[in-house]
Amino acid sequence: MDTNLHFTLPTEVFSGRGCVAKQAQRWMLGRHALIVTGKTSARLSGALDDVCACLDARQIPYVTYEGISANPDETQVYAGAAVARTRGCDFVIAIGGGSVLDAAKSIAWVVASDVPREAFFNGVPATDPVLPIVAIPLTCGTGSEVTQYSIITDHEAKTKKNVSSAAFFPTIALLDAHYLTSLPKDVLCDTALDALSHAIEGIYSLKADCFSRALAETAIGVLMPELVRMAHGTFVNLAQLQYGSMVAGMVIAQTGTGLVHAMGYPLTYYKGMPHGRANGVLLAGYLTFMQATCASLTERILAAAGLSMPEELQALVDTLLDIQGCFREAPTEEELEVFTGDSLRLEVVRRYRTLPSPEEVKDLYRMGF
Amino acid sequence: MDTNLHFTLPTEVFSGRGCVAKQAQRWMLGRHALIVTGKTSARLSGALDDVCACLDARQIPYVTYEGISANPDETQVYAGAAVARTRGCDFVIAIGGGSVLDAAKSIAWVVASDVPREAFFNGVPATDPVLPIVAIPLTCGTGSEVTQYSIITDHEAKTKKNVSSAAFFPTIALLDAHYLTSLPKDVLCDTALDALSHAIEGIYSLKADCFSRALAETAIGVLMPELVRMAHGTFVNLAQLQYGSMVAGMVIAQTGTGLVHAMGYPLTYYKGMPHGRANGVLLAGYLTFMQATCASLTERILAAAGLSMPEELQALVDTLLDIQGCFREAPTEEELEVFTGDSLRLEVVRRYRTLPSPEEVKDLYRMGF
Numbered sequence: 001m002d003t004n005l006h007f008t009l010p011t012e013v014f015s016g017r018g019c020v021a022k023q024a025q026r027w028m029l030g031r032h033a034l035i036v037t038g039k040t041s042a043r044l045s046g047a048l049d050d051v052c053a054c055l056d057a058r059q060i061p062y063v064t065y066e067g068i069s070a071n072p073d074e075t076q077v078y079a080g081a082a083v084a085r086t087r088g089c090d091f092v093i094a095i096g097g098g099s100v101l102d103a104a105k106s107i108a109w110v111v112a113s114d115v116p117r118e119a120f121f122n123g124v125p126a127t128d129p130v131l132p133i134v135a136i137p138l139t140c141g142t143g144s145e146v147t148q149y150s151i152i153t154d155h156e157a158k159t160k161k162n163v164s165s166a167a168f169f170p171t172i173a174l175l176d177a178h179y180l181t182s183l184p185k186d187v188l189c190d191t192a193l194d195a196l197s198h199a200i201e202g203i204y205s206l207k208a209d210c211f212s213r214a215l216a217e218t219a220i221g222v223l224m225p226e227l228v229r230m231a232h233g234t235f236v237n238l239a240q241l242q243y244g245s246m247v248a249g250m251v252i253a254q255t256g257t258g259l260v261h262a263m264g265y266p267l268t269y270y271k272g273m274p275h276g277r278a279n280g281v282l283l284a285g286y287l288t289f290m291q292a293t294c295a296s297l298t299e300r301i302l303a304a305a306g307l308s309m310p311e312e313l314q315a316l317v318d319t320l321l322d323i324q325g326c327f328r329e330a331p332t333e334e335e336l337e338v339f340t341g342d343s344l345r346l347e348v349v350r351r352y353r354t355l356p357s358p359e360e361v362k363d364l365y366r367m368g369f
Numbered sequence: 370m371d372t373n374l375h376f377t378l379p380t381e382v383f384s385g386r387g388c389v390a391k392q393a394q395r396w397m398l399g400r401h402a403l404i405v406t407g408k409t410s411a412r413l414s415g416a417l418d419d420v421c422a423c424l425d426a427r428q429i430p431y432v433t434y435e436g437i438s439a440n441p442d443e444t445q446v447y448a449g450a451a452v453a454r455t456r457g458c459d460f461v462i463a464i465g466g467g468s469v470l471d472a473a474k475s476i477a478w479v480v481a482s483d484v485p486r487e488a489f490f491n492g493v494p495a496t497d498p499v500l501p502i503v504a505i506p507l508t509c510g511t512g513s514e515v516t517q518y519s520i521i522t523d524h525e526a527k528t529k530k531n532v533s534s535a536a537f538f539p540t541i542a543l544l545d546a547h548y549l550t551s552l553p554k555d556v557l558c559d560t561a562l563d564a565l566s567h568a569i570e571g572i573y574s575l576k577a578d579c580f581s582r583a584l585a586e587t588a589i590g591v592l593m594p595e596l597v598r599m600a601h602g603t604f605v606n607l608a609q610l611q612y613g614s615m616v617a618g619m620v621i622a623q624t625g626t627g628l629v630h631a632m633g634y635p636l637t638y639y640k641g642m643p644h645g646r647a648n649g650v651l652l653a654g655y656l657t658f659m660q661a662t663c664a665s666l667t668e669r670i671l672a673a674a675g676l677s678m679p680e681e682l683q684a685l686v687d688t689l690l691d692i693q694g695c696f697r698e699a700p701t702e703e704e705l706e707v708f709t710g711d712s713l714r715l716e717v718v719r720r721y722r723t724l725p726s727p728e729e730v731k732d733l734y735r736m737g738f
Contacts (some may be wrong), residue, residue: 003546003608004385009378016373210612218583239372243579
């Protein structure tokens, strides 16, 4: 009879055109802002200008750290933290994709808690203060605007590490779909596949409950029609993609990610495949694999997605990648050995009733290529 | 393209058998607790014993105010506040139905902000401190465990007033469905109808957005099968009722309630009809009325409920009330005049595209009886 539900989402979410300006009074969370961005999208999208205009109008000084790249490492985190320290910043505004949002969270922690570099990957003590964070996502995949996670690349461990803390939930998330219009089509597609992956992995997770599954079904139901439209080359509703991605973020905030992410990380780390695309190519195989042991959950996923079998998802992903002109080079047997070892070492794969064997993982990689 | 979504839920929710004891460390929000309860259910359900055992084990002193009745007024709020003040309580544990949870929120405010009695119904200033609140619901209707509302009867205005503040969201909500086993069947049914009403009114609200509507559909989909089982006299899943009611609470936290609640209040105030039952008898007529102007939203509600037309909901409610042996005395024409005037004066009825005329409101009352 019991539900054993756990839900927490301390982030206040606003979406809609112009929400950055409309909610400006709400996101003035301190007296000196550190703005964290990537190389170009914050400027291209107009989001950085909007933010600066709001800060200027309220005479809140700010400094901008534009140094975050895809798959940020702790070197970038510490460089951003150094900038914040020189100006005594007391809140962080993250404008960008998942890499930027994730790095900003770690920066907010390193600054507020004076974290020594050698302790960075040891976990965030629950009592550590973290600067308040405003999250303005410029992609539609990460969900980081509503999660407690900061995914940072650990070169020593040759993978991405999940640095997380309840204090990492942004205080406010501002979703303006207009900012996505300048996003390259392939990034739009890759990040949407990442969001879909969050929702699907979340449903199977041992940490899932009735509510996180309902949220995941909502996210899948919102994302899939847009992915289908993308594949057909017709009008895509960016606000829906951004909304679906946010709801999928709420899901992984409760469940974490799983096998697809674990297997995707090596593809990104060793082969430079974008994170969302790496997840996307593995998704259909994963559904087929899970169908054997979790038939009814798989049914729910397929129903929410409007599909009758996993192969249809594979066909959709293939079409999407073809449109992008993406050539998928199948990993060699030697590579598969390394990828499988790396992904099975991650704790997230233990969040399922069935732990796949190394041979099964290799097969899943093969199915994606 | 835009979504104009707003979502906030600062309350951390736990459900499941034994969650009060399991999460005890998390809900020790102060050094001296005020426990607020109604007359009997906190003891009958075992919830009060569980809470006291946890407090005793951690040597947190507490005082209990057991004076909350249905439809509490500010006299009860001030009596509870007086008890808290004599012992210097710094957090509030509310154990009960909507009346208890709502009263506890106002008590937490009156104590922390020293609110003069003559200012009580003037609104809660945003800067007013409020003691942290632990909410343990013992019914499955209010949703108050995840809302910012405190509904208090104002005898001068002859209706219920909505006293609300963002600071009224409980810090933690603990949902143990086992506590519902001692709930009288009619209360279970009435409160479940209240929850259903929250979800349905929320969908039509002008404040609704894609996310609150998705949550409302989830709530309707969870509640309806249990109400049908209740009508059939078969096994009812209390955890599902509690979960559906909580999700419906998340909905009204975003949208507020609407016409059904506005029309239900006079039935409660003048005729003593339980709050949820008053909403329940009005629901099907309301669906029929809204169908004319909001056809597609009505379709979504009916689909989520597994119904093909509003009349089926009326039949379900009739069966449920018959089982309870509830006799519905139709209001007289004089009463209808008063009820209609009172309900149309409430601000909540303005949350729709179509404001009903007094004659339409009277017809809606007639349809319920």
